Amino acid sequence: MFEENETTFEEFYLQLEAKLREVVPHVEIRYKAELAWKINKLKKDKNAVILGHNYMEPALYHSIADYVGDSLELSRKAAETENDIIVFCGVKFMAETAKILSPEKTVLLPSERAGCSLAESITASDVRKLRMRFPGVPVVTYVNTYADVKAESDICCTSGNASAVVDSLETDTIIFLPDEYLAKNVARETGRHIIFPTYKKGNGTDIDFQMIGWHGKCEVHEKFTTEDIENVRKQFPDVVILAHPECSPEVVEAADFSGSTSGMTKYVEQTSMGRYLLLTECSMGDNILAANPEKEMLRLCGVRCPHMNQITLEDTLKALELNQYMIEVPESIRVRAAKAVRRMLTIS
Ligand code: 13P
Numbered sequence: 001m002f003e004e005n006e007t008t009f010e011e012f013y014l015q016l017e018a019k020l021r022e023v024v025p026h027v028e029i030r031y032k033a034e035l036a037w038k039i040n041k042l043k044k045d046k047n048a049v050i051l052g053h054n055y056m057e058p059a060l061y062h063s064i065a066d067y068v069g070d071s072l073e074l075s076r077k078a079a080e081t082e083n084d085i086i087v088f089c090g091v092k093f094m095a096e097t098a099k100i101l102s103p104e105k106t107v108l109l110p111s112e113r114a115g116c117s118l119a120e121s122i123t124a125s126d127v128r129k130l131r132m133r134f135p136g137v138p139v140v141t142y143v144n145t146y147a148d149v150k151a152e153s154d155i156c157c158t159s160g161n162a163s164a165v166v167d168s169l170e171t172d173t174i175i176f177l178p179d180e181y182l183a184k185n186v187a188r189e190t191g192r193h194i195i196f197p198t199y200k201k202g203n204g205t206d207i208d209f210q211m212i213g214w215h216g217k218c219e220v221h222e223k224f225t226t227e228d229i230e231n232v233r234k235q236f237p238d239v240v241i242l243a244h245p246e247c248s249p250e251v252v253e254a255a256d257f258s259g260s261t262s263g264m265t266k267y268v269e270q271t272s273m274g275r276y277l278l279l280t281e282c283s284m285g286d287n288i289l290a291a292n293p294e295k296e297m298l299r300l301c302g303v304r305c306p307h308m309n310q311i312t313l314e315d316t317l318k319a320l321e322l323n324q325y326m327i328e329v330p331e332s333i334r335v336r337a338a339k340a341v342r343r344m345l346t347i348s
């Protein structure tokens with residue numbers, strides 16, 4: 001984000017300090033600026049690009065990422081990049097998506113522990129079993145899944161295009177995996193009735209359905225409740241509440257707006273309300289505040305994504321120094337997964 005080749009370290013530090021002073025303790029900024037300076041130099045030497053998800057901590061997000069965004073925007077960047085190396089400051093399924101779309105590039109994820117509870121909730125074998133049980137029904141898979149699950153799918157979606165992807169299929173029934181809450185939110189938005197295959201009628205036959213879901217959940221967004229919303233509204237009557245669609249349908253309904261991480265960021269940037277509360281990973285509120293100091297952001301920071309928080313400036317520097325951790329996807333899986341991801345990219 002900074003033109004480091006035309007800037008001295010002191011200028012770089014002062015720019016970063018001006019951006020972060022409201023959200024990062026002052027004593028940390030110089031230390032982080034020094035790390036970021038080294039990363040930016042190495043990134044240039046190695047012809048690498050850094051993609052940073054909206055949930056990255058503010059110092060990293062505002063100092064080293066060449067592109068920031070939500071899963072959809074970053075997968076588009078991964079598909080277009082001409083750099084030799086993609087360093088993905090996000091979680092494993094995102095780095096895998098980059099490798100699926102750009103197999104000739106080296107894709108690095110700075111931590112081996114950056115997983116995702118949704119991606120862990122379903123296997124390729126689960127998808128094959130569902131296909132056998134509901135033959136001919138197309139499978140839509142949220143990008144928060146691993147490559148082998150994507151490979152069993154007809155099309156992927158993200159939080160930014162899920163309803164559009166479902167509508168694009170123009171079929172009576174679809175299988176939507178693995179996020180239970182996103183599926184319910186999409187079912188409501190697209191006017192469909194959803195069932196979960198474990199729920200049976202007395203005689204064992206599935207009840208009437210148009211969407212078939214799965215019980216995966218995001219361990220962060222499932223924690224937000226309608227009581228949180230009531231309490232915050234009581235204390236701050238002018239608050240505007242934004243909820244990610246991985247939150248429960250009750251929470252999404254009680255919020256004022258729901259959208260992808262970038263959708264929420266744009267909403268805040270393009271409106272002028274008293275104050276905002278984001279029901280999503282806490283760092284995003286800090287990132288928006290750093291870029292828009294005139295906004296008033298409330299945060300519920302008791303809930304953090306333990307996976308996104310694995311990605312640090314220290315590990316990103318190591319990733320570039322040691323070429324770690326390299327993402328590999330077996331070609332037979334990659335080719336099939338790429339079809340599902342690319343099909344999504346043509347729709348949204
Ligand atoms: P976005 O696609 O909205 O950035 O969401 C990714 C994610 O993991 C949210 O928890």
Ligand code: SF4
Nearest residue numbers: 116117218219220305
């Ligand atoms: Fe996965 Fe939830 Fe973390 Fe997003 S916030 S990466 S869905 S665990």
